[in-house]
Amino acid sequence: MASSGGPEIDQLIQLLARLPGLGPRSARRAVLQLIKKKEQLMIPLSAALDRAVEAVRTCEVCGNVDTRSPCAICSDPRRGETGILVVVEDVADLWALERAGVGAVRYHVLGGVLSPLDGIGPEELLLDELIARAPEFQEVVLAVNATVEGQTTAHYITDRLGPSGIKITRLAHGVPVGGELDYLDEGTLSQALKARTAL
């Protein structure tokens, strides 16, 4: 038994416990906090979730999440002027780069990295979409994580884009080997993009 407050509370605990970073114990504490702060927290959260369920969608151009498609980034004409397309694994990485203020770039969210052992091949990612879209840009920056799978994915993209002659770069200084973009501080990320190197 998760709580002693009836099935409504138990179900809320079980759903919250499935969020990353929350286990059963922290989900119980979160629910008690929600109940204690019903007016200031539980009702606003309920309303915000309702609105998000209605409004949030995946951008059909880049894979970002937003309340419109194409997303705000894809719809911003100033973003297109630099001709730079930054390829990331996940939306969390796009958000991290935006927080770092990396400049007026566009993005392509792969939705993961190649990982044959986990059954993730090119078809599971938005790779064909990237290859189709890349010729619109002067430069493609591969901002994938510095993991084995991230680097495998970078090689795959480089091979497929090679014949097109598009300039391909990768993030350079500051990305620790084996590290994940989303954990880096904003200054490091910003520097890594500025010092990108040609592949």
Add this chain to the structure above:
Amino acid sequence: MASSGGPEIDQLIQLLARLPGLGPRSARRAVLQLIKKKEQLMIPLSAALDRAVEAVRTCEVCGNVDTRSPCAICSDPRRGETGILVVVEDVADLWALERAGVGAVRYHVLGGVLSPLDGIGPEELLLDELIARAPEFQEVVLAVNATVEGQTTAHYITDRLGPSGIKITRLAHGVPVGGELDYLDEGTLSQALKARTAL
């Protein structure tokens, strides 16, 4: 800027970041998980929150949270037969004792502990309600945390209940000094209640 997904997503992140155990970074990851699992997670969570906002209330007898008042524990006639009232600081402690299967007891949730430095005096807690209710029971078990404030609160209750002649006990073996009930394993909690000692 918390995300790059518009105000609906930013607001959701900000609200989730106020839950215990979640900071801004884990709230962002939680929101991305919700969006990724919209059908299996986001919509059910939204519905569960709506139901909880409607249904959950505080028990007017004991301070527990439930979908009815008096709560299921206060309404269960078998709970009254043992004549034992267990006094806890928070609903989380009540839930922890119930998970430990401590037996057919009733509870009284104080809503905190005496802490003059934080401006929490007897009026801020459900202490008058406890004093009024205690004579219905043969024994009052003070299951407050083994902290200075918890013990101060126990002394206060003992003083006020003294003239009534009700048997007052406290949790004994197994509660580490300075520890909090809600962090203990279930066996320890169960033993501590069985080995309770007279004050």
